[in-house]
Amino acid sequence: MAALAPATTTTQGQESHLPKAHGLRQWLDREAWRQAIIAIPYLWLLIFFIAPFFIVLAISTGTAQLGLPPVIWKETFPYGTSDNYLFLTQDAIYWQGYLNSLKLAAISTFFALLIGYPMALGIARASGAWRNVLLLLVILPFWTSFLLRVYAWIGLLGNTSWFNRGLTSIINTFFPFWAGGGDHIQMMNTNFAVVLGIVYSYLPFMILPLYATLEKLDRTLDEAAMDLGSKPWQVFRDITLPLSIPGMIAGAMLVFIPATGEYVIPSLMGRGDSPMIGRVLADEFFQNRDWPVASAVAVALLAVLVIPIMIYNFFQAREARRAAT
Amino acid sequence: MRRRPYFLIFALIFGYAFFYVPIASMIFFSFNKSRLATVWGGFSTEWYGKLLTNQQVLDAAWLSLRIAFVSATIATILGTMAGMALARFSRFRGRTLFSGLVSAPLVMPEVITGISLVLFFIALNGMIGWPTRGFTTITLAHITFSLSYVTVVVQSRLASMDRSVEEAAMDLGSKPLRVLFDVTLPIIAPAIIAGWLLSFTLSLDDVVITAFTNGPGSTTLPLYIFSKVRLGVTPDLNALATIIVVLVGSGVAIAGLIMQRAEKRRERDVQMAIAANK
Numbered sequence: 022m023a024a025l026a027p028a029t030t031t032t033q034g035q036e037s038h039l040p041k042a043h044g045l046r047q048w049l050d051r052e053a054w055r056q057a058i059i060a061i062p063y064l065w066l067l068i069f070f071i072a073p074f075f076i077v078l079a080i081s082t083g084t085a086q087l088g089l090p091p092v093i094w095k096e097t098f099p100y101g102t103s104d105n106y107l108f109l110t111q112d113a114i115y116w117q118g119y120l121n122s123l124k125l126a127a128i129s130t131f132f133a134l135l136i137g138y139p140m141a142l143g144i145a146r147a148s149g150a151w152r153n154v155l156l157l158l159v160i161l162p163f164w165t166s167f168l169l170r171v172y173a174w175i176g177l178l179g180n181t182s183w184f185n186r187g188l189t190s191i192i193n194t195f196f197p198f199w200a201g202g203g204d205h206i207q208m209m210n211t212n213f214a215v216v217l218g219i220v221y222s223y224l225p226f227m228i229l230p231l232y233a234t235l236e237k238l239d240r241t242l243d244e245a246a247m248d249l250g251s252k253p254w255q256v257f258r259d260i261t262l263p264l265s266i267p268g269m270i271a272g273a274m275l276v277f278i279p280a281t282g283e284y285v286i287p288s289l290m291g292r293g294d295s296p297m298i299g300r301v302l303a304d305e306f307f308q309n310r311d312w313p314v315a316s317a318v319a320v321a322l323l324a325v326l327v328i329p330i331m332i333y334n335f336f337q338a339r340e341a342r343r344a345a346t
Numbered sequence: 347m348r349r350r351p352y353f354l355i356f357a358l359i360f361g362y363a364f365f366y367v368p369i370a371s372m373i374f375f376s377f378n379k380s381r382l383a384t385v386w387g388g389f390s391t392e393w394y395g396k397l398l399t400n401q402q403v404l405d406a407a408w409l410s411l412r413i414a415f416v417s418a419t420i421a422t423i424l425g426t427m428a429g430m431a432l433a434r435f436s437r438f439r440g441r442t443l444f445s446g447l448v449s450a451p452l453v454m455p456e457v458i459t460g461i462s463l464v465l466f467f468i469a470l471n472g473m474i475g476w477p478t479r480g481f482t483t484i485t486l487a488h489i490t491f492s493l494s495y496v497t498v499v500v501q502s503r504l505a506s507m508d509r510s511v512e513e514a515a516m517d518l519g520s521k522p523l524r525v526l527f528d529v530t531l532p533i534i535a536p537a538i539i540a541g542w543l544l545s546f547t548l549s550l551d552d553v554v555i556t557a558f559t560n561g562p563g564s565t566t567l568p569l570y571i572f573s574k575v576r577l578g579v580t581p582d583l584n585a586l587a588t589i590i591v592v593l594v595g596s597g598v599a600i601a602g603l604i605m606q607r608a609e610k611r612r613e614r615d616v617q618m619a620i621a622a623n624k
Contacts, residue, residue: 058430058431061427062424062425063440065493066448066490066493069486069487070447070450070451070459070490071447073462073463076469077458077462077466080465136364139358142357143351143358146354157602158366161598162365164547164598165547165591165598166568166590168572169571169590172372172575172579173369173371173372174368176372176579221364221368224361275452283455284457285554289575302461303457303554303557306461307557315461322455330454
């Protein structure tokens with residue numbers, strides 16, 4: 022860890038303005054607070070974010086036992102067993118869980134993009150005062166409780182709710198060949214409910230980066246294309262859409278990655294027989310108390326998500342560099 | 347000159363209905379007399395009264411508020427430092443790792459963060475007898491994920507800030523620490539406040555990481571709500587949800603308006619100062 026400690030930083034442009042009279046003592050002072058500013062949050066993240074992953078890695082090679090803690094790992098690490106990982110490949114519930122999670126997360130990301138993109142564009146194109154109001158209205162649900170917003174949807178989707186009955190009667194009236202005349206549609210405890218819950222909860226994460234990108238676009242490009250005879254949809258397809266790709270990627274990653282490991286929404290709204298992997302992990306940890314297998318599930322999930330996370334970080338870093346210059 | 351973008355207007359209306367209809371419906375049914383949460387049986391506020399005498403809810407709410415206050419405050423300090431390091435110090439050893447570390451908790455699935463933290467805390471407790479699972483571990487976990495949000499907010503604010511003000515202060519002979527406390531921090535204060543509020547609400551809201559890191563007797567409000575929601579939708583839960591949504595929502599809206607006004611005033615002052623000096 023010592024190697025990762027921040028080095029004394031090289032001097033920057035702004036310091037050349039300082040008169041020499043400030044002397045050595047001030048220079049040392051400055052270096053000291055500068056180092057502290059870097060080192061303290063850095064150390065925090067190394068201890069509470071990175072170190073825990075190594076513990077998970079270690080425990081995933083351990084053996085479960087009856088007792089407290091319910092695992093033997095210190096003696097065996099780093100020559101532990103790979104049994105837990107083999108076990109993941111043998112029992113269908115694990116790989117089905119991973120596939121199910123990736124599928125539902127991908128579908129949710131697609132719908133979040135479908136709903137979020139026109140909203141972000143609409144906000145970016147709105148006039149000044151409207152824009153702030155619309156933006157606040159997107160951020161507001163994001164500040165109020167996530168759990169309670171999921172709960173609000175559970176109320177709407179239930180078989181006896183006004184929403185479900187209203188929707189059913191609309192469908193019965195206009196599309197009688199679909200619903201078959203029942204008095205409700207089964208929406209709760211389906212994959213539909215999970216996708217809806219995820220789209221609803223993560224939509225602000227899609228809209229905000231998209232808005233940030235769309236808002237910065239140079240509108241004179243649109244006008245030039247219009248002057249040259251492009252139709253509005255051609256302008257959108259050839260200019261707006263390609264230029265907003267970084268925002269789409271950031272938004273898609275912010276929805277897709279957490280959605281893959283989602284636990285709350287599938288356990289409250291989903292089907293019990295095809296759980297997402299986050300729920301499998303939590304059940305393994307809390308109910309079966311099998312820490313090594315739960316750790317192996319976590320490591321495998323992280324391995325699946327490493328590439329999307331790297332893509333996200335790559336675009337983040339590029340965006341940060343652009344903002345800094 | 348351009349046609350009205352009807353499609354975008356429709357998308358906005360649909361989107362905001364999607365956001366707010368469920369919440370409105372939940373608030374409406376919190377005043378329902380009927381025990382059945384989804385069938386209207388007349389107006390009543392009895393569920394609100396029942397809530398105020400429910401000791402379990404009050405204890406959970408108090409615990410959540412204390413955790414949120416402590417973790418938001420520490421996360422804001424750490425996150426402001428990290429944001430400053432990333433926005434101001436362009437080169438230091440391990441910068442790439444640091445910036446990756448700061449943004450990773452934003453996307454990391456909560457179950458992974460949760461399980462790794464609890465196993466880490468248990469291992470640490472086995473080695474040095476600290477921390478005990480409960481208030482301490484929940485708070486440490488909340489600081490860790492809130493920190494990233496504060497960093498992003500502060501960093502973007504610093505990146506868009508006019509650096510010539512800092513340079514002017516330096517040229518006039520201020521020491522770097524003076525510049526930091528008298529110039530930089532006041533200018534980025536709205537971002538720091540926003541970061542604190544964000545951390546506070548994130549902590550008040552968290553279910554998954556709290557479920558992993560809590561200990562016996564430390565049930566936070568979201569954990570209480572989560573266990574209740576599993577049993578179904580009930581009118582007292584509608585009332586509790588309404589109180590929380592209305593409190594948090596109006597608090598944030600007011601804070602947002604105040605900050606926007608302060609921001610406008612500050613910009614006007616700066617502009618007048620520049621005009622006066624010309």
